[in-house]
Amino acid sequence: MWPKIHSNRDPRDTLLTELRKEFGAYYQLAGDWGIGLLRSHSKIAFYAMIALLLVSLVLSFTVFRHREKVALLTPVQVTTISDGFGQIMQTTGKIREIVVLKQQVDSLSAKKNLSAADSSRLIAALDRLQQLSKH
Structure with missing residues (x-):
């Protein structure tokens, strides 16, 4: 028979909270860097989003259309x-x-x-x- 393994962990601890404890600092640095980049180049980011929306619109009505099938x-x-x-x-x-x-x-x-x-x-x-x- 297998012996019972007793764990003294807190039942409120989940995988997500443990990952946040381990890698939270890296995510915080990446978030701060992204916010700083968007603040310094806001017009470029806005025009890039508009361009991506237009490209998506054109592709959805031309290339990715499957009406024959x-x-x-x-x-x-x-x-x-x-x-x-x-x-x-x-x-x-x-x-x-x-x-x-x-x-x-x-x-x-x-x-x-x-x-x-x-x-x-x-x-x-x-x-x-x-x-x-x-x-």
Whole structure:
């Protein structure tokens, strides 16, 4: 078994407070330096911010625009669903036709004597069954 480790740390101490204790002086120096730079060159900083906003505006409406992809995604999904439903309906129709043809073949093959009309119906039904089984 692992022995219990007892810690005598203050429960109010968090990772952020410990990082602030360790590196707070460096962040304070960097903040003071940044504020001093902005105060001494305020017009340059202002014009740089305006330029960055304008560049961002131009890029967002030209380079980073993706309107074609959004327009193509929606119709593709709708046509796929409708094509799938159409295939299901076609398959259901073929199955119904196969059942009817098999009933016809069974009723004709149960007869002892076939007339010429019965023979031609039997041959046509068997041919159609063969065609449907290939697809």
